[in-house]
Amino acid sequence: MRARLPDVEGHVDRDGVEIGYEVHGNGAPTLLLLPAWTIVHSRLWKGQVPYLARRHRVVVFDGPGNGRSDRPQDPDPYGHEAVAAAAIDVMDAIGTDAVVLVSLSKGANWSLKLAVDHPEHVLGQVFIAPSVPLAPPSGARARSVDTFYDELEDPQGWEKNNAHYWLRHYEDFAEFFFSQCFPEPHSTKQREDTVGWALETKPEVLLADAMAGMPDRDTVLGWCARVDSPVLVIHGSEDRISPLSRAEALTEATGGELVVLQGSGHIPLARDPVKVNLALRDFVDRVAS
Amino acid sequence: MRARQPDLTGVVDRDGVPIFYEVHGDGEPALLLIPPSPITHSRIYKALLPHLARHHRVVTFDGRGNGRSGRPVDVEDHTRAANVADILAVLDATGTADAVLVTHCHAAWWAVETIASQPDRVRALVAIEPGVPYLGWALESTGEVLAAAEEAQDLDPPGRERFEQQCRDLGVPTLVIHGDLDVCQHVDRGAAFAELTGGDLVVIEGSGHLALVRDPVAVNRAIIRFVDRITGAAMRRHTWTRGMHRERKVLYLSSPIGLGHVRRDLAVAEQLRTRHPDIRVEWLAQHPVTTVLEAAGETIHPASDWLASESGHIASEAAGHDLHCFQALRRMDEILVTNFMVFQEVVEDGLYDLVIGDEAWDVDHFWHENPELKRGSHVWFTDFVGYLPMPDGGEREAYLTADYNAEKIEHIERFPRIRDRAIFVGNAPDVVPEVFGPDLPKITDWTQDHFDFSGYITGFTPPPPDEAAQWRAELGYADDEKICIVTVGGSGVGEDLLHKAIAAYPIAKRAVPELRMVVVAGPRIDPQRLPRYPGLEVHGYVERLYRHLCVCDLAVVQGGLTTTMELTAARRPFLYFPLGHHFEQTYHVRHRLDQYGAGVHMDYVATDPDGLAAAITAEIGRAVDYRPVETDGAERAAAMIAELI
Known part of the structure; x- marks a missing residue:
């Protein structure tokens, strides 16, 4: 059973793609928890929503390609402009002016895009394990980017991060990927959850997403320079997906604050939910005052 | 102060x-x-x-x-x-x-x-x-x-x-x-x-x-x-360490009032390390304790620099051979709250598993007053229980000591979770047979119920006879000399006792021609200010003073627990003069020494140089029959603490 059921559920239509959202609670300010990579969906935030909704209106939505959203197989809906636009659509649909944005991993890019395009709608931003191109990805994963479209013989480890492997062995890839997301011992439940969410979509969808491309370093730096609301960055020291140096660079570029989680991996909101919740609470309280 | x-x-x-x-x-x-x-x-x-x-x-x-x-x-x-x-x-x-x-x-x-x-x-x-x-x-x-x-x-x-x-x-x-x-x-x-x-x-x-x-x-x-x-001055960067990713850490607080605490605390820390080799011990301490810790190669937390001086306060409260230690402790209130605030920042930041406070009054008091601030397990060490009034303090002092005792009793009754272990450094009979005050429990009963007893912790092992003879030779003390060491320890308190002993020297020397008196002024008293006699030695700081005390024929000291118990453990005759108005030395230490049958209690005010010379003459070189002091105190204390980490 879920710890809390949504007060409102709905869909918005973004250029023909249905985007599913949920609203929980009703305190100010509103928090908008952004989608991350399409391999997961909004249940990612299950450790946060019930707690935060006791004090705030909390909005989550599924990005295109997973959860209750459509699963288009062309790249356009997955670009950062499209996802940022979907977020605005959701805000319009529920009637909210300004929000605190909370993002995980590549959701950071959409958060920044929203904050610079619509500063009037953004009170502050929390970036958890931001995957932004301000520093290279973590070691072995970085190399897999170069061979992503190659046909590999018996790929091992990060070589499984490969278009062909996805199509043939999607579940095995997901299990590998989340084993890397959760290096913390005894993370079995978190791995099962995330693999389960991965299996709610399919590799063809992820490939469409992959083709949408990401903003480059200079673009992101330009966004950072224009951020004028408070920023909190939360990052694990053992993140094998996006290294701590990215969080440090993002903190520096936005003039934000950094909370380093010593011993944590890429998805601390699932593995260290209490600490993440408390950090979110403190930040939102400060922003709200 | x-x-x-x-x-x-x-x-x-x-x-x-x-x-x-x-x-x-x-x-x-x-x-x-x-x-x-x-x-x-x-x-x-x-x-x-x-x-x-x-x-x-x-x-x-x-x-x-x-x-x-x-x-x-x-x-x-x-x-x-x-x-x-x-x-x-x-x-x-x-x-x-x-x-x-x-x-x-x-x-x-x-x-x-x-x-x-x-x-x-x-x-x-x-x-x-x-x-x-x-x-x-x-x-x-x-x-x-x-x-x-x-x-x-x-x-x-x-x-x-x-x-x-x-x-x-x-x-x-x-x-x-x-x-x-x-x-x-x-x-x-x-x-x-x-x-x-x-x-x-x-x-x-x-x-x-x-x-x-x-x-x-x-x-x-x-x-x-x-x-x-x-x-918006929140820290720009903050690190939190996952629970299971943390090393085992102990924060040790050693009272700077008297150097006896750090000696025993080092012994306990060493025993704790033998049980848990992976623990990291950090010390929040101040001068002069830090000097001893540094010499022992221990890790001193940098926030120690922020502590207000407790030993300086105690020294400022002393006059002559007098220290009203209950009032001195009361007047230390702003120092205690200041140091507690430092401590609390350290524990909130440092993720300690265990806090050991050897008479860390600030921690014990303010954690009971602000129980939600407790971090980690907490071990409370003390060598006395109960504030006792001095007779000339009258009704007011009797009221105040009872009120302080009552507050502590209420603290512990209401929040038993603040002290995970309370260790009395000594044995049950060492607790004074008094009451905490009108309508309050007997100190003995209450202490039995609320403390574990580690036995005394000397922090050193007295030398066996053959080694003692070797030490004596190394220190230049001849067999046919009768060595009388006069010391007031490392504090600036008690210079008057040195003067009184020096005045007694020529008288005693006439009665005991082999007498060789060695006066140790300590680091805080200028030896130049003390009078000189032929044959009388006056030293400033003496390294490893305990070696001298272990081989002397008589010691003349204050009534502090550490020095008197060192002499008891080394089985040396000694005369001890409790500081005036010092309830701990007057009642608690004296009672404990009586349990060991050790030392001769002397009244500072009533003793003139003639009287002191007579006591020196009577006691010097006397064979003693003290009850042996236990040598496993640190080990027993560490065993009690080890369960908590």
């Missing part, structure tokens, strides 16, 4: 009335602590100032009519306008462009008017129990001054509407702190003030009109949190 001395003091003249101010510390923004009404002065902030000054530049002053400021008695000299002008004059005199105003009671009005007239000079307002004056430090002012101050209120009635409008228009962040049992200013007044100013309200339930004095920890934390928030 104060917990912190000002970096700068000065006087600003306000139309003939001198206003005395102090400046402490640095760090933005500056805080101005404004005392309320001449019934008190700036010392009302004594429990806040040292902590606040560690984070901010803090300016305070004595309001007109008390402290070191002038005492005008004309009504016109006590208007709110006059007080507002004082505030601005102090800001000017100290070169303070703007400040957070911290007020108590009546001073909140002056602050409101200051902000109304000079909004650029004020960053924010902290109003503690905002309202009208109350008692305290009353005797340093005069009835005439207070009467004038009261009348002055009528000269310029605030005008309710005008005042409320000023509050609404305040335009600076405001924090109101109010005790809900305040019978001087009702908590509703504080709530209304917070409401009008759009400020935050912190209610301290169970606290009265002087929460800043009675609950200083909560007030300190509320102020720092508020100022951090309004200035």
